[in-house]
Amino acid sequence: MIKTLEYKVFMTDGSGEAPPSAISKPEVACAALERGGIIFFPESPFKFSDRDRDFLLSQKQKDADYQKNIAYRPAEDRVSGFEANSAADVERLRSIMANFHGQVQRFLQVFLSPYARSWKADFASYRPIEEQGRPMRLRARNDLLHVDSFATRPIYGDRILRTFINLNPENVRVWNTSDNFEVLSEKFKNDVRRPKSLNTVPKKPSPFHSVIKALGLKSSGGSPYDSWMLDFHNFLKENSEFQQYCRKDRWEFPSNSSWIVFTDMVSHSVLSGQYAMEQTYIVSKNDLVCPEKAPINILRRLYELD
Ligand code: SIN
Numbered sequence: 001m002i003k004t005l006e007y008k009v010f011m012t013d014g015s016g017e018a019p020p021s022a023i024s025k026p027e028v029a030c031a032a033l034e035r036g037g038i039i040f041f042p043e044s045p046f047k048f049s050d051r052d053r054d055f056l057l058s059q060k061q062k063d064a065d066y067q068k069n070i071a072y073r074p075a076e077d078r079v080s081g082f083e084a085n086s087a088a089d090v091e092r093l094r095s096i097m098a099n100f101h102g103q104v105q106r107f108l109q110v111f112l113s114p115y116a117r118s119w120k121a122d123f124a125s126y127r128p129i130e131e132q133g134r135p136m137r138l139r140a141r142n143d144l145l146h147v148d149s150f151a152t153r154p155i156y157g158d159r160i161l162r163t164f165i166n167l168n169p170e171n172v173r174v175w176n177t178s179d180n181f182e183v184l185s186e187k188f189k190n191d192v193r194r195p196k197s198l199n200t201v202p203k204k205p206s207p208f209h210s211v212i213k214a215l216g217l218k219s220s221g222g223s224p225y226d227s228w229m230l231d232f233h234n235f236l237k238e239n240s241e242f243q244q245y246c247r248k249d250r251w252e253f254p255s256n257s258s259w260i261v262f263t264d265m266v267s268h269s270v271l272s273g274q275y276a277m278e279q280t281y282i283v284s285k286n287d288l289v290c291p292e293k294a295p296i297n298i299l300r301r302l303y304e305l306d
């Protein structure tokens, strides 16, 4: 049973912390997230033993620029991107991340129950590298404001929901957020290309797709929605005027706090912090409480597309 239901909602439209809701129904939490809120738990509902924490805090990561994070794939129950001293360490990290995945899954199944109908558990990630001053290719930099696009396979308008925990025993993890997708897509309407269509029926992948995949490159996989979102993600990161002058809110997530956010709606950047763990869910567009706030429907209205 879930005990830690004490949470706050940080709105990212400049209105700050939302007044606490008297109702703790899952639909209320879902609506807060879909409207661009960050649900913040001062004390994380996800628990790690002291031994597991010590192990996590002693880990490094290989090829930091190339592979952004250590990943755990729930469907295959395995980790990748981890520089281990021994097979035993790999197994240890696998079991810690599998445990985290299980805790998040059980918690969200109740807390955000409408989404559990048909969501897909995507990767969990472990982020042991200090984010401040981290050398990265521009489009991979997470200290630049962006909305997430899903690079590994097309999601056709489904949503990217991320659940974080700051495992750092001493330091906060610092984020900036700016205007949400609804505001930014309208603001930059004339600076970006119009989506060709937002048809969500999967197209047959082109012959190049498998080559692109085999090379490990990012690809939209033939979905107009996904390729538009990837372009918009890149456009925001490359827009230095926006990065410098846009409205910003700063959020500090303390040690052992957790937060949940639709990162395709909330523009965000991480300014500093080391040792976070995160689990991604792909939430079906059919299970949303406020479907009009889904980026795909925002784009449909904005560009008058079916
Ligand atoms: C991101 O999703 O852009 C980075 C978030 C984080 O690592 O805190």
Ligand code: FE
Binding pocket: 142, 146, 147, 148, 263, 268
């Ligand atoms: Fe991001």
